[in-house]
Amino acid sequence: MALTILDFITGNKNKLAEVRSILGDVIEVDSQTADIPEIQGTIEEVAEEKARWAAEVINGPVLVEDSALEFSALNGLPGPYIKYFLNALGLEGLNKMLDGFEDRTAEAVCTFAFCQGPGAKPILFQGRTKARIIRQCILNSNLTVFIQGTIVRPRGPVNFGWDPIFEYDGKVTFAEMTQEEKNLVSHGHKALVKLQKWLSHGQEQLVKDV
Ligand SMILES: O=c1nc[nH]c2c1ncn2[C@H]1C[C@H](O)[C@@H](COP(=O)(O)OP(=O)(O)OP(=O)(O)O)O1
Numbered sequence: 001m002a003l004t005i006l007d008f009i010t011g012n013k014n015k016l017a018e019v020r021s022i023l024g025d026v027i028e029v030d031s032q033t034a035d036i037p038e039i040q041g042t043i044e045e046v047a048e049e050k051a052r053w054a055a056e057v058i059n060g061p062v063l064v065e066d067s068a069l070e071f072s073a074l075n076g077l078p079g080p081y082i083k084y085f086l087n088a089l090g091l092e093g094l095n096k097m098l099d100g101f102e103d104r105t106a107e108a109v110c111t112f113a114f115c116q117g118p119g120a121k122p123i124l125f126q127g128r129t130k131a132r133i134i135r136q137c138i139l140n141s142n143l144t145v146f147i148q149g150t151i152v153r154p155r156g157p158v159n160f161g162w163d164p165i166f167e168y169d170g171k172v173t174f175a176e177m178t179q180e181e182k183n184l185v186s187h188g189h190k191a192l193v194k195l196q197k198w199l200s201h202g203q204e205q206l207v208k209d210v
């Protein structure tokens, strides 16, 4: 029997498609949008609380996701609050936040939380990817420009989140990669693979019973 998991991946069709492509053989994934209150806390606390809340509202099994971006120089901030920083400061503002530091390394963290129903303890699946925040970003331009004697070029289309400033492996930004290339190394993909393994191996009984 198919287990329908409802998730709250808000308005991001790419992410839902990725979830379906990886979990599709194991479970059926329905998507539902809801305005889930996000508490303040660690990445894990935020994801757990979202899952608990969602399970109450849906009155059944749910899957929720939360992404964070940790700057090493800021001891992990903005972390789960990256959405607010990105909205308030934009990509250029995020870049400038690190200008006073030598260390521009960052870690993207994707956390999926599965909760079987109201009152159940959420189970977390996390993927992490290390990279470096590029020094300067020029957006909406096809031109190569000079800033303080340095050649600066746009680093991929500004199509998703902080992808254009997240430089993987000292070479390309996530925005410069194809979806397939990003999937090979992304935090989101690593988390999904963990979830898929758990669903298809350890939790066969659960999937049949629900
Ligand atoms: O692979 C990624 N590459 C670039 N940017 C990304 C990625 N994954 C998430 N993001 C951005 C979207 C949002 O500005 C923030 C938090 O994402 P995330 O928590 O998943 O989504 P959200 O906060 O918009 O939805 P929700 O209110 O359900 O938590 O990071």
Ligand SMILES: [Mg+2]
Binding pocket: 066, 067, 080, 083
């Ligand atoms: Mg979020």
